[in-house]
Amino acid sequence: MDSENADESAVLDTLDKQIIHGLVTDARIPFARLGGILGVSEQTVARRYRSLRRRGMIHVAGQMNTVPLGRTRWILRIRTAPNRAVALAEALARLPDVSWVSLLANGFEVTCVCRPRSAERQEELLLRMIPRAGQVLELTVHEVMRQFPFAEEWPRYSDLLTAAQLRELGPRPPMWEPRGPEKSVELSRADEVMLAILGRDGRASYAQIAAATGWSASRVARRMSELVESGVLYFDLDFALERMGYVTRAWIWMRMRPGDLETVGRAVATHPEVAYVAATTGTANLMAAVVCNDTAHLYRYVTDSLGALPEINDVQVLSALRMFKQSQTLLDDRKVGVVP
Known part of the structure; x- marks a missing residue:
């Protein structure tokens, strides 16, 4: 059986990657079930998972999709003075409804994704708080019209599992379309408590959530399933990309004829380097976030794939000079760190 020291000696070995693929497919999969699929014990999976978290390699988080709540997603491009860019990015990263905060390599543009929970919060962020910040020289706002789904989510380790293992693991739940469910979703105070806990730890136990909400564990499980089915709640993984060997990240903005947008968006979604691709409003109508091993890899992606x-x-x-926040975690140069 592998030892704790063996877990610490390698960045990611094959079993680590298989476990990560299982979590990408089903973030709350019981370790006993995942171990059975992979042919190892429940204790081995649990130990490996604890090691991945302790080393800052992954963070599992419950995320809120604000579209079913009647809100939209925005991508912000903010031009600032070079000597004030870091302070602006750090301030944005601390906002709970702002994610994917990066300072681009031109040194004076900060890019982020904004997902306000209400019309009031949207107006506060986009019309007052951010435009009036002392560091902001120019603000460009792009609405996300459509996020293109992937056949397999990044980092795409499915080739490390057998066909039988993949069938037993099952498919990842489908991505919700931007229109959301037909019926609007209302969140109670207890829902908000549960979502806050899952944002810090997507694998928090039903018992832990029950203690915080006053619900029974069975009611927690039922309500969590309802929110997942409605599209409000989904689970995601953040990764320490540099430690996984991916040192170059970039935002790529593209333009094409409106009639070609769907075809190109679907094609770009099949590229292994792409972690996110969406149709947007604005002068560019398609945006992709890509993850590459190095600058030469990025060049090959742009020239060959695109x-x-x-x-x-x-x-x-636009290469990312530094990432300050991913979907739910603040970053330093070495690891992912949970937003407090």
């Missing part, structure tokens, strides 16, 4: 799509008329590549 270059093979003749429908793309224009490409702007």
Whole structure:
């Protein structure tokens, strides 16, 4: 049986990657079930998972999709003075409804994703708080019209499992379309408590959530399933990308004819380097976040993969000089850290 020291000696071995794929597919999968699929014990899976968290390699979080609540998602491009960019990015990263905060390599643009929970919060963020910040020189706001789904979520380790293991694991729940469910979703105070706990730890136990909400464990499980089914709640993983060997990240903005947008968006979603791709409003109508091993890899991706799509008329590549926050976790240069 592998030892705790063996877990610490390698960045990610095959079993680590298989466990990560299981968590990407089902973030709350019982360790006993995942161990049975992978042919190891429940204790081995639990130990490996604890090691991955302790080393800052992964963070499992429950995320809120605000679209079923009647809200939209925005991508913000903020131009600032170079000597004030870090302070602005750090301030944005501390906001709970702002994610994917990065300082781009041109040194004076901060990009982030904004998911306000209410119309009042949206107005506060987009019309008052951010535009009036002393560091902001120019603000460009792009609405996300459609997020294109992946056949397999990044980092795409499915080839490390057998066909039988993949069938037993099952597919990842489908991504909700931007229109959301037909019936609006109302959140209670207890729902908010549960969502806050899951944001800190997506694998928090039903008993832990029950103690905080006053519900029974069975009611917690039932309500969690309802929110997942409605599209309000989904589970995601953040990764310490540099420690996994991916040192180059970039935001790529593309333009094409409106009639080609769906075709190109679906094509880009099949590229292994792409972690996120969405159709947006604004002068560029498609945006992709890519993860590459190095700058040479990024160059090959732009020239070979994007270059093979003749429908793309224009490409702007902006490398991320530094990431300050992923979907739910604040970052330093070495690991992911849970937002307090």
